[in-house]
Amino acid sequence: MEKLKVYISELKQFSLKNPDWVILVEGKRDLKALEMFGIENVVDMKGRKYHDIAEELSESYVGVVLLMDFDPEGETIFRKLTKVLELYGLKIDTSFRERLRELGVRFVEEIPLLLRLPRW
Numbered sequence: 001m002e003k004l005k006v007y008i009s010e011l012k013q014f015s016l017k018n019p020d021w022v023i024l025v026e027g028k029r030d031l032k033a034l035e036m037f038g039i040e041n042v043v044d045m046k047g048r049k050y051h052d053i054a055e056e057l058s059e060s061y062v063g064v065v066l067l068m069d070f071d072p073e074g075e076t077i078f079r080k081l082t083k084v085l086e087l088y089g090l091k092i093d094t095s096f097r098e099r100l101r102e103l104g105v106r107f108v109e110e111i112p113l114l115l116r117l118p119r120w
Helices: 004-016 026-036 048-059 070-085 095-102 108-114
Strands: 020-023 042-043 065-066 091-093
Touching: 004 020, 004 042, 004 095, 004 108, 020 026, 020 048, 026 091, 026 108, 048 070, 065 070, 070 091
Parallel strands: 020 042, 020 065, 065 091
Antiparallel strands: none
């Protein structure tokens, strides 16, 4: 899982170097998983409506890194949210999500377990 460690390091560096970008995840467990690695600017959806999220994020950020899971629900959220965020003028980065897919990670919350870290 050395590649996953490199991935986490690069995501952390991105979040530190780009404070005007936010990393959007589906739920609290995803948020906590990323925070375990010191990754900043992570926001979870908290069951909010897509337009509410987009409006809130567009007030503080220029771009969004989308890190939705790769289950059917995550794929649906990803497709719909991408369109809504773009309507609000936000730039979208999907490269980190695609790299997770390439690494075989289906759920963001599983990253600490894959790296053999204790759960929060």
